[in-house]
Amino acid sequence: MAQHFLSIEEFNQLLQQWNGNAIKVTKQEIGDYDETVLRLNTVSYDTDTRRIDDYQAKHKLLLNGGGTMLTAAANAQPLPNQVYEIPIEDSTLFQYDDDRFSLTTDRGSYTIELVTE
Numbered sequence: 001m002a003q004h005f006l007s008i009e010e011f012n013q014l015l016q017q018w019n020g021n022a023i024k025v026t027k028q029e030i031g032d033y034d035e036t037v038l039r040l041n042t043v044s045y046d047t048d049t050r051r052i053d054d055y056q057a058k059h060k061l062l063l064n065g066g067g068t069m070l071t072a073a074a075n076a077q078p079l080p081n082q083v084y085e086i087p088i089e090d091s092t093l094f095q096y097d098d099d100r101f102s103l104t105t106d107r108g109s110y111t112i113e114l115v116t117e
Contacts, residue, residue, distance in 0.1 A: 004096060011094040015043050015101065015112070022115040025063065025084055029108030036084050037115060038067025045088075061086040061103075063112075086110050 006014070018040055025036045046060045063084040069077045087105060095102040100113040 006094040006096055008088075008092075008094060011096070011101065012043065014096060018114065019043065023063070024111075024113050024115050025086075026111040026113075027086075027108065028110075032108075034069055036067055036069040036079060038063065038065045038079055038082075038084060041065040059088045061088050 019042060021040055023038060023040050025038070027034050027036075040063055042064045044062045044064060046062055048058060048060070063086070064082065065079075066082045067079040067084070069079055069084075086103060087107060088103070089105055091106065093102075093104040095104075100111060103110040103112075
């Protein structure tokens with residue numbers, strides 16, 4: 001598996017091809033780990049220019065679709081609002097290794113992969 005870095009445009013183009021498929025998103029931030037499985041309907045982005053502080057990301061990757069989130073406490077919860085938000089920044093690194101995306105931000109790392117059904 002050869003990982004290579006992507007621009008946000010390349011990342012978006014490849015991820016859009018996964019619409020209609022089940023995906024698993026793994027989030028690892030300081031003291032926080034969870035996994036979410038969802039059926040990806042659409043990929044969109046949001047920009048928040050009215051942030052109160054720097055904790056809120058200026059940009060968000062929105063993975064739209066119904067699913068279930070499994071938290072560190074092993075409690076399965078329905079995905080709120082049928083959308084999974086990933087904060088992205090100008091410094092976010094996007095990688096792809098032919099079957100998995102990795103996003104690395106100042107807050108943590110996220111992995112997006114297809115779920116074989």
